[in-house]
Amino acid sequence: MRDYISFIFFSLIVFMILSGCYKYNPVCESCVEYNPTPISLIYPFASFPAPNTPPWNQLTEEGVNLGRHLFYDPILSSDNTVSCASCHKQEYAFGDNTQYSFGINQSLGERNAPTIINIAFHTAFDWDGKSSSVEDQASRPIFNEIELHNNNWSEVINRIKMSELYLDLFCAAFGTSDIDSSHVLKAIAQFERTLISDNSKFDQYLRGEVVLSPEEIRGFNIYSTERGDCFHCHPIGLFTNNMFHNNGIDSQFEDLGRYNVTNNMLDQGAFKSPSLRNIEFSAPYMHDGRFETLEQVIDHYDFGGYDSPTVDPLMKYIGIGLMLTEQEKTDLKAFLLTLSDESFINNADFSNPF
Amino acid sequence: MTFITKNNSIRLLFMFILSFCIYSCDPDEESFSLTIDFKHLVDDVEVVYGNDNLIYNNSSNIYSVRRLLYVLSDITLYFPDNTFLEIDDFIFINSDDSATLRHTLYDLPQQCSGIRFRLGFSSDDNIDNAYINSPYNFHSLMLWPNLFGTDGGTFQGGYHHLKLEGKFLVNSDESYFYNTHTGPINGFDYSILYPTFYFDSTSSISIYMDINKWYNNPFYDLTSFGNGIMDNLDAQELLYQNGLDIFNVQPNA
Numbered sequence: 001m002r003d004y005i006s007f008i009f010f011s012l013i014v015f016m017i018l019s020g021c022y023k024y025n026p027v028c029e030s031c032v033e034y035n036p037t038p039i040s041l042i043y044p045f046a047s048f049p050a051p052n053t054p055p056w057n058q059l060t061e062e063g064v065n066l067g068r069h070l071f072y073d074p075i076l077s078s079d080n081t082v083s084c085a086s087c088h089k090q091e092y093a094f095g096d097n098t099q100y101s102f103g104i105n106q107s108l109g110e111r112n113a114p115t116i117i118n119i120a121f122h123t124a125f126d127w128d129g130k131s132s133s134v135e136d137q138a139s140r141p142i143f144n145e146i147e148l149h150n151n152n153w154s155e156v157i158n159r160i161k162m163s164e165l166y167l168d169l170f171c172a173a174f175g176t177s178d179i180d181s182s183h184v185l186k187a188i189a190q191f192e193r194t195l196i197s198d199n200s201k202f203d204q205y206l207r208g209e210v211v212l213s214p215e216e217i218r219g220f221n222i223y224s225t226e227r228g229d230c231f232h233c234h235p236i237g238l239f240t241n242n243m244f245h246n247n248g249i250d251s252q253f254e255d256l257g258r259y260n261v262t263n264n265m266l267d268q269g270a271f272k273s274p275s276l277r278n279i280e281f282s283a284p285y286m287h288d289g290r291f292e293t294l295e296q297v298i299d300h301y302d303f304g305g306y307d308s309p310t311v312d313p314l315m316k317y318i319g320i321g322l323m324l325t326e327q328e329k330t331d332l333k334a335f336l337l338t339l340s341d342e343s344f345i346n347n348a349d350f351s352n353p354f
Numbered sequence: 355m356t357f358i359t360k361n362n363s364i365r366l367l368f369m370f371i372l373s374f375c376i377y378s379c380d381p382d383e384e385s386f387s388l389t390i391d392f393k394h395l396v397d398d399v400e401v402v403y404g405n406d407n408l409i410y411n412n413s414s415n416i417y418s419v420r421r422l423l424y425v426l427s428d429i430t431l432y433f434p435d436n437t438f439l440e441i442d443d444f445i446f447i448n449s450d451d452s453a454t455l456r457h458t459l460y461d462l463p464q465q466c467s468g469i470r471f472r473l474g475f476s477s478d479d480n481i482d483n484a485y486i487n488s489p490y491n492f493h494s495l496m497l498w499p500n501l502f503g504t505d506g507g508t509f510q511g512g513y514h515h516l517k518l519e520g521k522f523l524v525n526s527d528e529s530y531f532y533n534t535h536t537g538p539i540n541g542f543d544y545s546i547l548y549p550t551f552y553f554d555s556t557s558s559i560s561i562y563m564d565i566n567k568w569y570n571n572p573f574y575d576l577t578s579f580g581n582g583i584m585d586n587l588d589a590q591e592l593l594y595q596n597g598l599d600i601f602n603v604q605p606n607a
Contacts, residue, residue, distance in 0.1 A: 047483045047486060048486070049486050049487050049493065050487050123491065206502075217504050220501070220504060221501060221504055221505050224499040224501055224505075224509070225499070225501070225505065225508075225509065225584070225585060226533075226581070226582030226583075226584050226585070227582075229582065231497070231499050235494050235497045235499075236497070236499065236500075237483075237486075237493075237494075237497075238494070240494075241491070241494035241495060242491055242494055243491070243494070243495070265404075266403075266404060266420075309405055313420045313421070313519035313520055313521065313531045313532075313533060314519065314531075314533065315531070316530070316531035316532070316533050316581035316582065317581070318530075318531065319528075319530060320530065
């Protein structure tokens with residue numbers, strides 16, 4: 001019987017050696033000691049739901065580190081010129097400061113680059129929600145002709161495989177240097193999930209650490225009551241309700257938004273409610289970057305918006321307007337500025353590793 | 355160490371399958387379920403969501419329904435032998451999300467013959483941020499703001515009971531949105547605990563809401579209450595009165 005057990009044991013070891021990365025790549029000595037350090041997302045006191053991290057892509061220090069490198073590395077673009085961070089810049093809360101952003105060959109995108117903040121807790125991605133997970137989302141720009149414009153995965157993988165740095169990083173993160181597309185997407189997603197902002201002045205106020213000025217308090221009351229009625233679509237916490245609405249910026253639509261995904265007539269002109277966290281840093285605003293300032297955004301809501309068959313009933317002041325006084329507009333803006341989190345846009349862990 | 359022989363393991367497998375069968379076929383262990391369909395009617399016709407279907411109420415408002423979201427909590431099921439079972443979870447219904455329009459309760463000891471529920475949450479259960487991980491995006495969709503004492507204490511947080519939204523006509527070419535949102539204000543919780551609805555014991559029922567009743571008895575005039583009523587005590591009080599008879603429960607054929 002003892003023979004039997006040692007036979008199983010022995011064949012298991014042989015199998016592991018044969019199927020392990022050792023077979024593929026002699027550089028990969030670290031894989032033998034593949035031992036990644038699990039990490040969990042920390043956001044004490046913040047009213048966020050449990051993160052949507054799939055069980056098959058739990059965060060590790062090594063995975064996040066790899067993802068951070070990939071996020072900042074133009075190696076992902078077909079001509080080595082553009083990275084995710086070309087359009088998603090930390091100083092603009094991982095959005096961009098131009099209406100549209102340049103991809104490869106100086107080609108211009110068709111929508112404003114959204115911020116990437118607390119997306120571990122979001123449930124749909126892109127302005128129309130066409131991506132249903134962070135992993136899934138990350139592959140879109142890699143092949144989009146305006147963005148990183150690759151034709152297929154093997155192009156991307158071949159470029160990565162030529163880099164000693166990445167062989168080590170992939171080994172450490174996934175225990176293999178036989179890199180495949182799922183590793184790339186998983187690592188980027190891991191990094192993106194760590195982009196948590198929970199230390200704005202408003203968060204500190206909720207934690208009892210600071211007081212808000214009378215102006216900010218008045219703005220908060222406008223925001224959180226039906227006086228201004230911002231909270232139904234941008235609720236306190238994530239400051240997005242993870243839903244799609246037509247907020248009345250047009251009466252006719254060039255971009256049909258959510259309708260492109262659902263084919264539901266009621267979704268024409270509906271877009272994801274963006275998070276208002278760090279809104280100060282992420283101008284211009286809306287899916288097409290039409291508004292340059294927060295004053296313009298507030299004026300839009302104050303005017304009430306344009307009517308159309310799909311405009312959301314929560315835009316209930318259409319045809320009436322909020323009729324905010326100048327003081328109330330200033331107050332509302334003052335509140336929006338309490339959502340700025342300097343420690344997020346300056347967090348060294350989120351910055352360019354190169 | 356002769357345990358893992360070929361013979362033995364087959365015998366083990368066999369015993370496992372056998373015991374599994376016995377366990378799952380045991381009539382004493384039989385459990386029942388109750389499937390609930392949520393249906394929303396206007397004068398006996400199922401409502402069509404959008405801005406085109408016009409409805410008339412007793413206050414001569416003409417309105418349409420775009421979406422309807424509500425919570426049922428404190429659910430108690432009754433059985434033919436006069437026993438009952440309290441259900442811990444609440445149910446969230448959202449007309450925009452078809453997955454929420456049917457709900458099944460499992461592991462019941464018998465077929466049900468009655469149900470009792472509350473529209474919204476009682477004050478004890480309506481706690482700020484309490485249901486942050488509830489499915490179907492419940493928290494974000496139903497959150498009732500907490501103004502942390504900055505607004506004279508009107509809003510203490512928690513969740514809406516119900517959100518009914520659409521358009522109403524003021525005259526033939528003028529229409530506005532209404533947001534009939536109910537929830538707790540000024541220390542009143544305004545949730546409605548209904549008397550028990552009884553039916554012939556069954557595993558499948560429908561709970562019908564007659565939407566028009568929200569506005570009919572007593573009259574509730576959309577033109578005067580309009581769009582923002584979350585901190586309007588008069589409106590909440592009227593809606594509470596109207597809400598007392600909006601539900602009807604029938605076993606499914």
